[in-house]
Amino acid sequence: MAYKINLNDPRIMSSKDAVNKWEIDDSTLRKKITNFPEGTIRKLGRDWVVTKEGMEAVFGKLKNEELLKMEKYIINYHTGIKNEVEVNHLLEAQELAFDGIAYTQENITIETLKGEVLSIARWHGTEPDEDDDVLCEVGKGFYSLWSEY
Secondary structure (H helix, E strand, O other): OOOOOOOOOOOEEEHHHHHHHHOOOHHHHHHOHHHOOOOOEEEEOOEEEEEHHHHHHHHOOOOOHHHOOOEEEEEEOOOOOEEEEEEOOHHHHHHHHHHOOOOOOOOEEEEOOOOOEEEEEOEEOOOOOOOOOEEEEEOOEEEEOOEEO
16 A cells, blocks of 8 residues: 655654754754654755654654644544544544555545544545545555545
8 A cells, every 4th residue: 555645744844843843953953863763854955854753752752742732533434443543633643544444445534523524535446547646545446635524
């Protein structure tokens, strides 16, 4: 299964944004580049791009981490299986749902605890066309990218 990376994910940031969030000097980050876990930092052109995971591994949790509000969502696979998850962002719930995708031939929704649908990955029981936005292929069908509901 292929997974498309969402560059709008707030856990991916420029090194400039990261040093501001962690309240460190940019030279401190540059000195510790080799300490980052593989895949959590990368140079693009003249700039570094880092993940929250990498920053936490090297510099610890954010000082203002308590400001990041955890939210509860329901991942509904519409097969009788629903998972309640607690995450910082809807994107994290979508990633967890992706990890649980199986050949169910049902849409997958992310919902509030009250059942309000926030996001949906629609099931298509055909092979994708070239112009389809594919989240992943399963069997002879595919799930389309997450969309707001």
